[in-house]
Amino acid sequence: MTRRCALVTGGSRGIGAAIANRLAADGHRVAVHCRADSAAAKTVVDALPGTGHALIAGDLGAPGAAHEVVRSAVGLLGAVDVLVNNAGAYTEQPVATTSFEEWQADWRRLVDVNLLGPADLIWQFVDHLRHRVQGPQGARIVNVGSRGAYRGEPDAPAYGATKAALHSLTQSLAVSLGPLGVAVTAVAPGFVRTDLTEPMLVGPVADEVRRQSPLGRIALPQDVAATVAWLSSADAEWCSGTVVDVNGASHLR
Template identity: 35%
Template sequence: MAIVTGASSGIGAGIAKAFGAEGASVIVNYAASKDGADAVVASITANGGTAVAVQADMASSADVIRLFETVVADHGRLDILVNNAGVAQFEMADGLTEDAFHRQFNVNVLGYFLAIREAVRHFGDGGGSIVNISSILSTHPSPGTSIYAATKGAVDTMTYALARELGPRGIRVNAIMPGYTNTRATEGNFAGELGDRLLAETPLGRFGEPEDIAPTAVFLASDDAHWISGESIRATGGARGV
Protein backbone atom coordinates (compact mmCIF):
# COMPACT_ATOMS: atom_id res chain seq x y z
CA MET A 1 0.00 0.00 0.00
CA ALA A 2 1.39 3.36 -1.06
CA ILE A 3 0.22 6.86 -0.17
CA VAL A 4 1.18 9.57 -2.65
CA THR A 5 0.39 13.07 -1.45
CA GLY A 6 -0.52 15.86 -3.83
CA ALA A 7 -1.26 13.27 -6.50
CA SER A 8 -4.10 14.92 -8.42
CA SER A 9 -1.72 16.31 -11.06
CA GLY A 10 1.89 16.76 -12.07
CA ILE A 11 4.70 14.73 -10.55
CA GLY A 12 2.45 13.24 -7.88
CA ALA A 13 0.00 11.97 -10.49
CA GLY A 14 2.84 10.49 -12.52
CA ILE A 15 4.21 8.69 -9.46
CA ALA A 16 0.79 7.38 -8.42
CA LYS A 17 0.22 5.94 -11.90
CA ALA A 18 3.66 4.35 -11.92
CA PHE A 19 3.05 2.65 -8.58
CA GLY A 20 -0.31 1.43 -9.83
CA ALA A 21 1.33 -0.04 -12.92
CA GLU A 22 3.76 -1.93 -10.68
CA GLY A 23 0.91 -3.54 -8.76
CA ALA A 24 0.78 -1.37 -5.66
CA SER A 25 -2.52 -0.31 -4.16
CA VAL A 26 -2.36 3.48 -4.28
CA ILE A 27 -3.95 6.19 -2.16
CA VAL A 28 -4.22 9.25 -4.39
CA ASN A 29 -4.22 12.17 -1.97
CA TYR A 30 -5.54 15.58 -2.97
CA ALA A 31 -6.23 18.84 -1.16
CA ALA A 32 -8.79 20.51 -3.45
CA SER A 33 -8.84 18.95 -6.92
CA LYS A 34 -11.20 15.99 -6.52
CA ASP A 35 -11.73 15.82 -10.28
CA GLY A 36 -8.00 15.57 -10.87
CA ALA A 37 -7.59 12.85 -8.25
CA ASP A 38 -10.55 10.91 -9.62
CA ALA A 39 -9.00 11.08 -13.09
CA VAL A 40 -5.74 9.63 -11.74
CA VAL A 41 -7.68 6.84 -10.00
CA ALA A 42 -9.59 6.12 -13.21
CA SER A 43 -6.34 5.90 -15.17
CA ILE A 44 -4.84 3.45 -12.67
CA THR A 45 -7.91 1.22 -12.49
CA ALA A 46 -8.36 1.27 -16.28
CA ASN A 47 -4.92 -0.33 -16.51
CA GLY A 48 -5.78 -3.05 -14.00
CA GLY A 49 -4.49 -1.33 -10.89
CA THR A 50 -6.08 -0.46 -7.57
CA ALA A 51 -6.43 3.10 -6.33
CA VAL A 52 -8.61 5.30 -4.15
CA ALA A 53 -8.72 9.09 -3.87
CA VAL A 54 -8.63 10.53 -0.35
CA GLN A 55 -8.87 14.23 0.46
CA ALA A 56 -6.59 15.76 3.09
CA ASP A 57 -4.85 19.07 3.56
CA MET A 58 -1.32 17.90 4.32
CA ALA A 59 -0.57 21.05 6.34
CA SER A 60 -3.38 20.16 8.77
CA SER A 61 -2.45 17.74 11.53
CA ALA A 62 -6.07 16.63 11.94
CA ASP A 63 -6.41 15.94 8.21
CA VAL A 64 -3.15 14.00 8.08
CA ILE A 65 -4.09 11.85 11.06
CA ARG A 66 -7.49 11.15 9.49
CA LEU A 67 -5.86 10.22 6.17
CA PHE A 68 -3.53 7.63 7.68
CA GLU A 69 -6.08 6.20 10.08
CA THR A 70 -8.56 5.81 7.21
CA VAL A 71 -6.00 4.10 4.99
CA VAL A 72 -4.89 1.62 7.64
CA ALA A 73 -8.47 0.91 8.76
CA ASP A 74 -9.64 0.28 5.20
CA HIS A 75 -6.56 -1.49 3.83
CA GLY A 76 -4.84 -2.98 6.84
CA ARG A 77 -1.29 -1.89 6.12
CA LEU A 78 1.05 0.81 4.88
CA ASP A 79 4.32 0.18 3.06
CA ILE A 80 5.24 3.37 1.17
CA LEU A 81 4.82 7.10 1.63
CA VAL A 82 5.64 9.56 -1.14
CA ASN A 83 5.62 13.15 0.09
CA ASN A 84 4.89 15.28 -2.95
CA ALA A 85 2.21 17.82 -1.96
CA GLY A 86 3.69 21.28 -2.26
CA VAL A 87 3.17 24.91 -3.16
CA ALA A 88 5.48 27.41 -4.81
CA GLN A 89 5.39 31.16 -5.02
CA PHE A 90 8.26 32.66 -6.95
CA GLU A 91 8.84 36.32 -6.21
CA MET A 92 11.72 38.61 -5.34
CA ALA A 93 12.36 39.10 -1.63
CA ASP A 94 11.05 42.65 -1.46
CA GLY A 95 7.68 41.45 -2.77
CA LEU A 96 7.24 38.38 -0.60
CA THR A 97 4.67 38.44 2.18
CA GLU A 98 4.69 36.65 5.50
CA ASP A 99 1.63 34.70 4.37
CA ALA A 100 3.54 33.42 1.33
CA PHE A 101 6.45 32.43 3.56
CA HIS A 102 4.29 30.54 6.05
CA ARG A 103 2.15 28.88 3.40
CA GLN A 104 5.17 27.40 1.65
CA PHE A 105 6.81 26.19 4.85
CA ASN A 106 3.51 24.86 6.22
CA VAL A 107 2.82 22.70 3.16
CA ASN A 108 6.33 21.89 1.93
CA VAL A 109 8.03 21.20 5.27
CA LEU A 110 5.48 20.82 8.07
CA GLY A 111 3.24 18.80 5.73
CA TYR A 112 6.06 16.38 4.97
CA PHE A 113 6.89 16.02 8.67
CA LEU A 114 3.26 15.38 9.67
CA ALA A 115 2.93 12.68 7.02
CA ILE A 116 6.21 11.05 8.04
CA ARG A 117 5.19 11.08 11.70
CA GLU A 118 1.96 9.24 10.89
CA ALA A 119 3.64 6.84 8.46
CA VAL A 120 6.16 5.85 11.11
CA ARG A 121 3.31 5.14 13.50
CA HIS A 122 1.55 2.92 10.97
CA PHE A 123 4.35 1.05 9.21
CA GLY A 124 4.44 -2.61 10.22
CA ASP A 125 7.26 -4.56 11.81
CA GLY A 126 8.90 -4.90 8.40
CA GLY A 127 9.53 -1.16 8.19
CA GLY A 128 8.72 0.93 5.15
CA SER A 129 9.97 3.37 2.55
CA ILE A 130 9.57 7.14 2.49
CA VAL A 131 10.32 9.16 -0.64
CA ASN A 132 10.34 12.96 -0.35
CA ILE A 133 10.08 15.13 -3.45
CA SER A 134 12.64 17.90 -3.18
CA SER A 135 13.95 20.10 -6.03
CA ILE A 136 17.08 21.05 -7.91
CA LEU A 137 16.43 24.51 -6.47
CA SER A 138 17.39 23.29 -3.00
CA THR A 139 21.04 23.44 -4.01
CA HIS A 140 20.87 25.81 -7.00
CA PRO A 141 18.20 28.45 -6.29
CA SER A 142 17.40 31.07 -8.89
CA PRO A 143 16.43 34.69 -8.18
CA GLY A 144 12.87 34.82 -6.92
CA THR A 145 12.89 31.28 -5.50
CA SER A 146 14.46 31.94 -2.10
CA ILE A 147 11.63 30.73 0.15
CA TYR A 148 10.61 27.77 -2.01
CA ALA A 149 14.27 26.74 -2.31
CA ALA A 150 14.65 27.06 1.46
CA THR A 151 11.73 24.69 2.00
CA LYS A 152 13.33 22.12 -0.27
CA GLY A 153 16.68 22.53 1.47
CA ALA A 154 14.85 21.72 4.69
CA VAL A 155 13.39 18.62 3.01
CA ASP A 156 16.87 17.43 2.02
CA THR A 157 18.19 17.89 5.57
CA MET A 158 15.13 16.23 7.10
CA THR A 159 15.54 13.31 4.71
CA TYR A 160 19.09 12.60 5.85
CA ALA A 161 18.34 13.17 9.53
CA LEU A 162 15.32 10.87 9.51
CA ALA A 163 17.16 8.18 7.55
CA ARG A 164 19.65 8.05 10.44
CA GLU A 165 16.90 8.12 13.05
CA LEU A 166 14.55 5.61 11.46
CA GLY A 167 17.02 3.18 9.89
CA PRO A 168 17.18 0.96 12.99
CA ARG A 169 13.44 0.46 12.59
CA GLY A 170 13.80 -0.75 9.01
CA ILE A 171 12.46 2.49 7.54
CA ARG A 172 14.34 3.96 4.59
CA VAL A 173 14.06 7.68 3.78
CA ASN A 174 15.23 9.16 0.48
CA ALA A 175 14.53 12.22 -1.64
CA ILE A 176 14.29 13.00 -5.34
CA MET A 177 15.43 16.36 -6.66
CA PRO A 178 13.59 16.94 -9.96
CA GLY A 179 15.00 19.39 -12.45
CA TYR A 180 12.99 21.68 -14.69
CA THR A 181 9.80 19.67 -15.10
CA ASN A 182 6.60 20.52 -16.96
CA THR A 183 3.68 20.51 -14.54
CA ARG A 184 0.62 22.66 -13.90
CA ALA A 185 2.58 24.41 -11.14
CA THR A 186 5.41 25.37 -13.49
CA GLU A 187 3.19 26.35 -16.42
CA GLY A 188 4.50 29.56 -17.91
CA ASN A 189 7.76 29.46 -15.94
CA PHE A 190 9.76 28.05 -18.84
CA ALA A 191 8.75 30.62 -21.44
CA GLY A 192 10.88 33.27 -23.11
CA GLU A 193 14.49 34.03 -22.28
CA LEU A 194 14.39 32.17 -18.95
CA GLY A 195 13.07 29.04 -20.61
CA ASP A 196 15.76 29.21 -23.26
CA ARG A 197 18.43 29.52 -20.58
CA LEU A 198 17.05 26.63 -18.51
CA LEU A 199 16.79 24.45 -21.58
CA ALA A 200 20.38 25.24 -22.52
CA GLU A 201 21.40 24.10 -19.02
CA THR A 202 19.72 20.69 -19.52
CA PRO A 203 22.11 18.40 -21.43
CA LEU A 204 19.41 15.96 -22.50
CA GLY A 205 17.85 18.81 -24.48
CA ARG A 206 14.31 19.07 -23.13
CA PHE A 207 12.34 19.82 -19.99
CA GLY A 208 11.29 16.91 -17.84
CA GLU A 209 7.85 15.37 -17.61
CA PRO A 210 6.24 13.73 -14.55
CA GLU A 211 6.80 10.36 -16.23
CA ASP A 212 10.55 11.05 -16.12
CA ILE A 213 10.52 11.39 -12.33
CA ALA A 214 8.17 8.54 -11.47
CA PRO A 215 10.53 5.59 -12.18
CA THR A 216 13.03 6.93 -9.66
CA ALA A 217 10.32 7.00 -6.97
CA VAL A 218 9.29 3.44 -7.83
CA PHE A 219 12.89 2.27 -7.63
CA LEU A 220 13.58 3.97 -4.30
CA ALA A 221 10.47 2.39 -2.79
CA SER A 222 11.29 -1.07 -4.12
CA ASP A 223 13.28 -3.93 -2.64
CA ASP A 224 15.92 -3.29 -5.29
CA ALA A 225 16.83 -0.15 -3.31
CA HIS A 226 16.98 -1.96 0.02
CA TRP A 227 20.49 -0.60 0.75
CA ILE A 228 19.76 3.01 -0.22
CA SER A 229 18.72 5.45 2.49
CA GLY A 230 19.48 9.06 3.35
CA GLU A 231 20.09 10.00 -0.27
CA SER A 232 18.83 12.94 -2.35
CA ILE A 233 18.90 11.75 -5.95
CA ARG A 234 18.89 14.22 -8.82
CA ALA A 235 16.48 13.55 -11.71
CA THR A 236 17.29 16.54 -13.87
CA GLY A 237 18.22 15.46 -17.38
CA GLY A 238 21.77 16.44 -16.46
CA ALA A 239 20.93 20.00 -15.39
CA ARG A 240 23.06 21.29 -12.54
CA GLY A 241 21.12 24.49 -11.89
CA VAL A 242 21.72 28.07 -12.96
Protein backbone atom coordinates (compact mmCIF):
# COMPACT_ATOMS: atom_id res chain seq x y z
CA MET A 1 0.00 0.00 0.00
CA THR A 2 1.35 3.41 -1.00
CA ARG A 3 2.06 5.71 1.94
CA ARG A 4 0.30 9.06 1.91
CA CYS A 5 2.45 12.18 1.91
CA ALA A 6 1.89 15.40 3.84
CA LEU A 7 3.31 18.92 3.75
CA VAL A 8 3.25 20.67 7.14
CA THR A 9 4.18 24.35 7.14
CA GLY A 10 5.73 25.95 10.19
CA GLY A 11 6.86 22.52 11.32
CA SER A 12 10.15 23.33 13.02
CA ARG A 13 8.64 23.75 16.49
CA GLY A 14 5.51 23.79 18.63
CA ILE A 15 2.21 22.80 17.08
CA GLY A 16 3.69 22.24 13.63
CA ALA A 17 6.33 19.84 14.94
CA ALA A 18 3.67 17.92 16.87
CA ILE A 19 1.49 17.67 13.75
CA ALA A 20 4.40 16.39 11.68
CA ASN A 21 5.21 13.80 14.34
CA ARG A 22 1.62 12.59 14.62
CA LEU A 23 1.16 12.31 10.85
CA ALA A 24 4.44 10.39 10.57
CA ALA A 25 3.33 8.08 13.39
CA ASP A 26 0.13 7.47 11.44
CA GLY A 27 2.18 6.34 8.45
CA HIS A 28 2.61 9.50 6.36
CA ARG A 29 5.82 10.59 4.75
CA VAL A 30 6.12 14.22 5.84
CA ALA A 31 7.74 17.33 4.38
CA VAL A 32 8.49 19.64 7.29
CA HIS A 33 8.57 23.29 6.25
CA CYS A 34 10.31 26.10 8.12
CA ARG A 35 10.83 29.77 7.33
CA ALA A 36 14.53 30.02 8.17
CA ASP A 37 15.52 27.76 11.09
CA SER A 38 16.61 24.76 9.08
CA ALA A 39 18.59 23.35 11.99
CA ALA A 40 15.47 23.13 14.18
CA ALA A 41 13.46 21.69 11.30
CA LYS A 42 16.13 19.06 10.64
CA THR A 43 15.95 18.03 14.30
CA VAL A 44 12.21 17.51 13.87
CA VAL A 45 12.65 15.56 10.63
CA ASP A 46 15.36 13.33 12.10
CA ALA A 47 13.10 12.43 15.04
CA LEU A 48 10.02 11.53 12.98
CA PRO A 49 8.85 7.92 13.06
CA GLY A 50 9.33 6.06 9.82
CA THR A 51 11.42 6.96 6.80
CA GLY A 52 11.31 9.11 3.68
CA HIS A 53 10.68 12.47 5.33
CA ALA A 54 12.01 15.78 4.03
CA LEU A 55 12.89 19.34 5.03
CA ILE A 56 11.83 22.44 3.10
CA ALA A 57 12.60 26.11 3.83
CA GLY A 58 10.94 29.27 2.54
CA ASP A 59 9.34 32.52 3.71
CA LEU A 60 5.66 32.05 2.91
CA GLY A 61 5.09 35.79 3.26
CA ALA A 62 7.18 36.35 0.13
CA PRO A 63 5.68 36.27 -3.38
CA GLY A 64 6.57 33.09 -5.22
CA ALA A 65 7.49 31.14 -2.08
CA ALA A 66 4.40 28.91 -2.21
CA HIS A 67 5.29 27.65 -5.68
CA GLU A 68 8.79 26.68 -4.57
CA VAL A 69 7.60 25.04 -1.34
CA VAL A 70 5.01 22.85 -3.06
CA ARG A 71 7.35 22.07 -5.96
CA SER A 72 10.06 21.02 -3.50
CA ALA A 73 7.65 18.89 -1.47
CA VAL A 74 6.42 17.09 -4.57
CA GLY A 75 9.96 16.60 -5.79
CA LEU A 76 11.18 15.15 -2.49
CA LEU A 77 8.12 13.05 -1.62
CA GLY A 78 6.87 12.21 -5.11
CA ALA A 79 3.40 13.60 -4.38
CA VAL A 80 1.48 15.45 -1.67
CA ASP A 81 -1.88 14.20 -0.41
CA VAL A 82 -2.30 16.37 2.69
CA LEU A 83 -1.55 20.08 3.09
CA VAL A 84 -1.49 21.45 6.64
CA ASN A 85 -1.30 25.25 6.71
CA ASN A 86 0.16 25.77 10.16
CA ALA A 87 2.76 28.50 9.59
CA GLY A 88 1.66 31.84 10.98
CA ALA A 89 2.75 35.09 12.56
CA TYR A 90 1.55 36.83 15.72
CA THR A 91 2.21 40.44 16.65
CA GLU A 92 0.79 42.52 19.46
CA GLN A 93 -0.29 45.91 18.12
CA PRO A 94 -2.67 47.77 20.46
CA VAL A 95 -4.18 50.46 18.27
CA ALA A 96 -3.85 53.19 20.90
CA THR A 97 -0.13 52.67 21.50
CA THR A 98 1.19 51.47 18.12
CA SER A 99 2.64 53.98 15.67
CA PHE A 100 0.96 54.26 12.29
CA GLU A 101 4.11 53.00 10.55
CA GLU A 102 4.27 49.93 12.79
CA TRP A 103 0.51 49.41 12.40
CA GLN A 104 0.76 49.34 8.62
CA ALA A 105 3.81 47.09 8.61
CA ASP A 106 2.26 44.63 11.06
CA TRP A 107 -0.98 44.37 9.09
CA ARG A 108 0.77 43.76 5.81
CA ARG A 109 3.12 41.14 7.24
CA LEU A 110 0.33 39.23 8.98
CA VAL A 111 -1.93 39.30 5.93
CA ASP A 112 0.96 38.02 3.82
CA VAL A 113 1.87 35.18 6.19
CA ASN A 114 -1.47 34.20 7.77
CA LEU A 115 -3.77 34.56 4.76
CA LEU A 116 -2.04 35.05 1.42
CA GLY A 117 0.60 32.40 2.19
CA PRO A 118 -2.00 29.67 2.87
CA ALA A 119 -4.10 30.82 -0.09
CA ASP A 120 -1.12 30.60 -2.44
CA LEU A 121 -0.12 27.19 -1.07
CA ILE A 122 -3.65 25.90 -1.57
CA TRP A 123 -3.66 27.06 -5.21
CA GLN A 124 -0.32 25.37 -5.86
CA PHE A 125 -1.43 22.21 -4.04
CA VAL A 126 -4.69 21.98 -6.00
CA ASP A 127 -2.77 22.52 -9.24
CA HIS A 128 -0.53 19.60 -8.27
CA LEU A 129 -3.57 17.43 -7.48
CA ARG A 130 -5.24 18.19 -10.80
CA HIS A 131 -2.20 17.17 -12.80
CA ARG A 132 -0.96 14.13 -10.92
CA VAL A 133 -1.71 10.65 -12.24
CA GLN A 134 -3.98 9.58 -9.36
CA GLY A 135 -5.92 12.85 -9.40
CA PRO A 136 -7.19 14.85 -6.41
CA GLN A 137 -9.66 12.35 -4.94
CA GLY A 138 -9.10 11.82 -1.21
CA ALA A 139 -6.74 14.73 -0.68
CA ARG A 140 -7.01 16.87 2.45
CA ILE A 141 -6.37 20.51 3.37
CA VAL A 142 -6.29 21.43 7.06
CA ASN A 143 -5.82 25.08 8.06
CA VAL A 144 -4.70 26.06 11.56
CA GLY A 145 -6.79 29.04 12.62
CA SER A 146 -7.43 30.36 16.10
CA ARG A 147 -9.94 30.83 18.90
CA GLY A 148 -9.09 34.51 18.54
CA ALA A 149 -10.98 34.63 15.25
CA TYR A 150 -14.19 34.27 17.26
CA ARG A 151 -13.58 35.89 20.63
CA GLY A 152 -11.45 38.75 19.27
CA GLU A 153 -7.83 39.75 19.85
CA PRO A 154 -7.89 43.27 21.35
CA ASP A 155 -4.09 43.59 21.49
CA ALA A 156 -3.44 41.68 18.26
CA PRO A 157 -6.25 42.68 15.87
CA ALA A 158 -4.39 41.77 12.67
CA TYR A 159 -3.82 38.26 14.02
CA GLY A 160 -7.49 37.79 14.90
CA ALA A 161 -8.68 39.22 11.58
CA THR A 162 -6.35 37.11 9.45
CA LYS A 163 -7.31 33.93 11.31
CA ALA A 164 -11.00 34.77 10.82
CA ALA A 165 -10.28 35.19 7.11
CA LEU A 166 -8.52 31.81 7.07
CA HIS A 167 -11.62 30.20 8.60
CA SER A 168 -13.76 31.80 5.89
CA LEU A 169 -11.35 30.64 3.18
CA THR A 170 -11.63 27.11 4.58
CA GLN A 171 -15.40 27.08 4.20
CA SER A 172 -15.37 28.63 0.72
CA LEU A 173 -12.86 26.10 -0.58
CA ALA A 174 -14.67 23.18 1.04
CA VAL A 175 -17.55 23.98 -1.31
CA SER A 176 -15.46 24.64 -4.42
CA LEU A 177 -13.12 21.65 -3.98
CA GLY A 178 -15.72 19.14 -2.82
CA PRO A 179 -16.57 18.05 -6.39
CA LEU A 180 -12.90 17.10 -6.82
CA GLY A 181 -13.03 14.86 -3.75
CA VAL A 182 -10.88 17.21 -1.64
CA ALA A 183 -12.03 17.83 1.95
CA VAL A 184 -11.06 21.17 3.50
CA THR A 185 -11.23 21.80 7.25
CA ALA A 186 -9.67 23.98 9.93
CA VAL A 187 -8.88 23.85 13.62
CA ALA A 188 -9.21 26.80 16.00
CA PRO A 189 -6.90 26.25 18.97
CA GLY A 190 -6.95 28.28 22.15
CA PHE A 191 -3.84 28.99 24.22
CA VAL A 192 -1.26 26.22 23.72
CA ARG A 193 1.88 25.62 25.80
CA THR A 194 4.87 25.74 23.42
CA ASP A 195 8.46 26.88 23.65
CA LEU A 196 7.30 30.29 22.42
CA THR A 197 4.52 30.70 24.97
CA GLU A 198 6.32 29.03 27.90
CA PRO A 199 8.01 32.29 29.05
CA MET A 200 4.54 33.81 29.48
CA LEU A 201 3.41 31.05 31.83
CA VAL A 202 4.98 32.33 35.01
CA GLY A 203 3.20 32.59 38.35
CA PRO A 204 -0.35 33.98 38.27
CA VAL A 205 -0.44 34.06 34.46
CA ALA A 206 -0.22 30.27 34.25
CA ASP A 207 -3.03 29.94 36.77
CA GLU A 208 -5.17 32.38 34.80
CA VAL A 209 -4.64 30.49 31.55
CA ARG A 210 -5.33 27.18 33.28
CA ARG A 211 -8.64 28.52 34.60
CA GLN A 212 -9.79 29.40 31.08
CA SER A 213 -10.69 25.75 30.55
CA PRO A 214 -13.02 23.80 32.83
CA LEU A 215 -10.69 20.85 32.26
CA GLY A 216 -8.19 22.67 34.46
CA ARG A 217 -5.07 22.45 32.32
CA ILE A 218 -3.21 24.19 29.53
CA ALA A 219 -3.30 22.66 26.06
CA LEU A 220 -0.28 20.89 24.62
CA PRO A 221 0.71 20.85 20.93
CA GLN A 222 -0.26 17.17 20.84
CA ASP A 223 -3.89 18.11 21.58
CA VAL A 224 -4.04 20.08 18.35
CA ALA A 225 -2.00 17.53 16.41
CA ALA A 226 -4.43 14.72 17.25
CA THR A 227 -7.33 16.66 15.76
CA VAL A 228 -5.36 17.65 12.65
CA ALA A 229 -4.32 14.03 12.11
CA TRP A 230 -7.92 12.85 12.26
CA LEU A 231 -9.09 15.59 9.89
CA SER A 232 -6.37 14.45 7.49
CA SER A 233 -7.77 10.91 7.44
CA ALA A 234 -10.34 9.26 5.20
CA ASP A 235 -12.75 8.99 8.13
CA ALA A 236 -13.09 12.78 8.41
CA GLU A 237 -14.30 13.48 4.86
CA TRP A 238 -17.83 14.42 6.00
CA CYS A 239 -16.41 17.14 8.24
CA SER A 240 -15.35 19.16 5.18
CA GLY A 241 -16.19 22.81 5.74
CA THR A 242 -15.92 22.50 9.51
CA VAL A 243 -13.80 24.66 11.80
CA VAL A 244 -13.11 22.47 14.83
CA ASP A 245 -12.67 24.26 18.16
CA VAL A 246 -9.68 22.81 20.02
CA ASN A 247 -9.76 25.01 23.07
CA GLY A 248 -10.88 22.84 26.00
CA ALA A 249 -14.23 24.65 26.25
CA SER A 250 -12.40 27.91 27.03
CA HIS A 251 -14.52 29.67 24.42
CA LEU A 252 -17.94 28.49 23.26
CA ARG A 253 -19.84 29.62 20.19
